[in-house]
Amino acid sequence: MKQARFLDWYLKIAIDRLSSAEEWNDKVTVLEAEKRAYENSPEAQAVREALNPWRNKDAEATKTP
Template identity: 60%
Template structure:
């Protein structure tokens, strides 16, 4: 392969960049913050308020209701 050393250099640099990004996210507490935000989001999505908003914003709710009544 003609450009094997070039591909190897790109691979090593890419691995180093990825590892440094992961290290930065771990040191800054990124994953902890994302875990909290995701749990809050899931809790809200399962709440009655979120269900009411989904139903109110669904433009097909009448058509869906008619389809279930006929079958």
């Protein structure tokens, strides 16, 4: 009898958890899209170049034996 009494309570908790997971997934998807958009921007490219100005020189050095 106790199982039947608490079944609706467990069902409500499960539905709440699923809806929270969907909201979290939506937020993560938006954040990942913003991150990809920033990584492909000219500003991000300038930051990468500023942080490692020798990157292209290192690549050229490894190509030429």
